Amino acid sequence: MQRTHxxxxxxxxxxxAALLAGCGGTGENTNPAPATPPNTEQSQNPEAEQGGHNxxxxxxxxxxxxxxxxxxxxSRPAPERAxxxxxxxxxxxxxxxQGPEIQAMSGMLRDWGVPESPSDMHGMDxxxxxxxxxxxxxxxxxxxxxxxxxxxxxxxxxxxEGAVTMARTELDDGQNPEAKQLAQQIIDSQRAEIDTMNxxxxxx
Numbered sequence: 001m002q003r004t005h006x007x008x009x010x011x012x013x014x015x016x017a018a019l020l021a022g023c024g025g026t027g028e029n030t031n032p033a034p035a036t037p038p039n040t041e042q043s044q045n046p047e048a049e050q051g052g053h054n055x056x057x058x059x060x061x062x063x064x065x066x067x068x069x070x071x072x073x074x075s076r077p078a079p080e081r082a083x084x085x086x087x088x089x090x091x092x093x094x095x096x097x098q099g100p101e102i103q104a105m106s107g108m109l110r111d112w113g114v115p116e117s118p119s120d121m122h123g124m125d126x127x128x129x130x131x132x133x134x135x136x137x138x139x140x141x142x143x144x145x146x147x148x149x150x151x152x153x154x155x156x157x158x159x160x161e162g163a164v165t166m167a168r169t170e171l172d173d174g175q176n177p178e179a180k181q182l183a184q185q186i187i188d189s190q191r192a193e194i195d196t197m198n199x200x201x202x203x204x
Contacts, residue, residue: 053112056173060166060183061105062118063129067163068098068105070131074140074156083145086200087152090193094156097189101182108178130162149204153197160190160197 071094078091109116132140132155143151167183167190174180 053108053176053179054174056170057176057179058109058112058114059118060170060174060179061109062114062116063166064163064186065102065105065116067129067131067159067166068102070137071095071098071156071159071163072102073137074132074152074159077141078148078152081144081148082152084149084200084204087149090196090200091152094193101186104182108176129166130159132159146204150201153201153204157194157197157201160194163190164194 075091075095078088082088082091106116136155140148140151140155164187167186170183171180171187174183
C-alpha cells in the first residue's frame with residue numbers, strides 16, 4: 001500500500017515537470033525587434049546645402065545684367081569721343097571689369113533655370129537703379145570732347161551709385177554665396193571708381 005502511494009507521487013511529480021517544461025519551452029522569441037528609426041538628420045532643404053538661391057538673388061542678377069550692359073554701352077565710345085586720357089582709361093577699365101561679370105551672372109541664372117530678364121522688366125524705373133533714361137542716352141550720344149568727359153563722369157557716378165545700392169540689397173536679402181560675393185565685389189570696385197570719377201570732375 002505504501003509502495004503504491006510512493007509510485008503515484010513520483011508519477012505526479014514527473015507529469016508536473018513535463019507540463020512545466022512544455023509551458024516554458026525553449027523556442028526563439030518571436031517578438032519583432034524594434035524598427036530602426038529613419039534618419040532624421042537628412043537635410044530638409046537640399047537646395048540650401050548646395051548654396052541654393054532665393055528671389056532676392058534672382059532679382060539682383062536680373063537687374064544687374066542690364067545695368068552692366070548700359071555701363072558698357074556708355075564706356076565704348078570713350079576712346080574716340082573723350083578728351084581726357086584718364087576718362088578713356090577709366091572707360092576701358094569699366095568695360096573690362098563688367099563684361100566678365102555679365103557672363104558670370106548669366107551663367108548663374110542659367111544654372112538655376114531662370115531667364116535673364118524678368119517678366120515685368122517693362123515696368124522698371126530706370127532712375128531707381130541709377131540707370132540712364134533713353135533721353136539721357138540720346139543726349140550723351142551727341143557729346144564729344146570735354147562735354148563728353150563731364151557727361152560721362154556725372155552719369156557714370158549716378159550709375160555706379162545705383163549699382164552699389166542694388167548690391168547692398170543683395171547682401172542684406174540674398175542667400176546664394178556666389179551672388180553675394182559678386183555683390184561685395186561690385187561694391188568694392190565701383191565705390192573706388194566713384195572716388196576716381198569725383199576726383200576727375202574736380203580737375204575738369
